[in-house]
Amino acid sequence: MSKDLESMSRDELLTLKQDVDRALATHDDRKKAEARAAAEKAARDHGFSLDDLLSAQKKSGKKNPPKYRNPEDPRQTWSGRGRQPGWVKAALDEGRNLENFAI
Template sequence: MSNIPDLRNLTSSELRQVIATAESLIDSKIRQERDNARREAEDLIRKLGFTPDDLFGNPMRASTNQRKRGEAVSAPKFRNPNNTNETWTGRGRKPKWFEELSEEQRKAAEIKG
């Protein structure tokens, strides 16, 4: 490490400049290393006959209204009377707020449609 200057002789301002320069270089090196690793991984994926979308999917193509199999998301059938932002479709595990409702409250929570 003989090419590193003797930092003990630098002023605090010069030391801050050295630190800022070093941090900038570190950030640049990290970006470069990540880009290289990504390119190597994509090359290997293609070499094996896949595309990155095959392995990781493409979030830009996924619709927020559809499940993986292309089925439409069910409309909610129940709405939490204490927090109208919380709904449940009636499928899957019952949410805690629904389980805590009495039978009468459950009927009132049902969305009429």
């Protein structure tokens, strides 16, 4: 599409602009569809469906149950995993035993 923009009329330029705007608006959707089709083909080539591969990567969504509870605020709990909450750190700094907070 090799048009000389200088020689185009205003109506032709506006039409071209609308065409470009329309193409830009759907560009990402088209590229995503192409990528999904390529991913589905690659999964099929290996004996899987794309949904099989994607569902295997999803986390189960299960939370670890709480093991410890703050006696001063029972809404505050901790599973014993990850960073210690502030109330646990403060209690341990005071010399209290973590088992005192066990549920």
